[in-house]
Amino acid sequence: MENIHRKKGNTVVSTYRVVERFISINGEAARAGELAVFIRFAGCNLDCGYCDTKWANEAGVPYEELTEDEIIDYVRRTKVKNVTLTGGEPLIQKDIDKLLLAFELEDDVRVEIETNGSVDIAEFKALGGNVSYTLDYKCPSSGMENDMCLANYNYIDKNDSVKFVVGSQEDLEKCFEIVREYALDEKTRVFISPVYGSIDPADIVDFMIENDMNDVKLQLQLHKFIWDPEERGV
């Protein structure tokens, strides 16, 4: 993303394009059901056919330009311990490494990054800290499968997750193949989630049973059951 800076005295500080920030329960992955504070950044390098947040990726989307201090101050004021950085694609935001380092000083918070699986996470993992990565594997129906950075499976651990958002039997078969090829169920948490409204979750369960997928979890996006699935800020 384009570099944006703001001056604070003589110091130039980075700013981040935030399209929405809100408190909710996390509807997805390892901390599903727990309170979380969300920071959603503008812009994405992919264009998944099913994306439920396309609006955040549009060129003219309104955004706030927030500094690290402003983001961290907001998170502190919420008193919520789980922070989800999402988008758009959080890991293509200019200076996101600086924001992650700033979060390291916050002892009480756990940061989760929802990332699309196309960005090499090695340099971010090397920063350490209280950060976990929820990495999508973009299945065939997303149209973005060729962009996956498979080297990421060398860096993930049990504090991270790989999520397969599936919309078809072909997606399920690809999920099975990738989990097996990279032994993902031994290295990390694995979630299978339906593309909302595109596949019956019961078909996912049948597939899991038929293929002895013991160490993966079906995950339905909780927020889409609690609120209108089109609603923002939840």
Ligand SMILES: C[S@@+](CC[C@H](N)C(=O)[O-])C[C@H]1O[C@@H](n2cnc3c(N)ncnc32)[C@H](O)[C@@H]1O
């Ligand atoms: C909107 S994306 C933003 C973060 C990042 N760009 C990514 O793709 O992981 C957050 C999560 O929502 C999932 N998602 C997007 N549209 C969806 C849909 N229609 N049904 C189910 N999950 C969806 C994505 O696969 C991803 O796991």
Ligand SMILES: Nc1nc2[nH]cc(C(=O)O)c2c(=O)[nH]1
């Ligand atoms: N409640 C809620 N939980 C979420 N977990 C991941 C989300 C995302 O869009 O990345 C999300 C979201 O948009 N809402």
Ligand code: SF4
């Ligand atoms: S990578 Fe994430 S934000 Fe980007 S288009 Fe796909 S689902 Fe949407």
Ligand SMILES: [Mg+2]
């Ligand atoms: Mg979402």
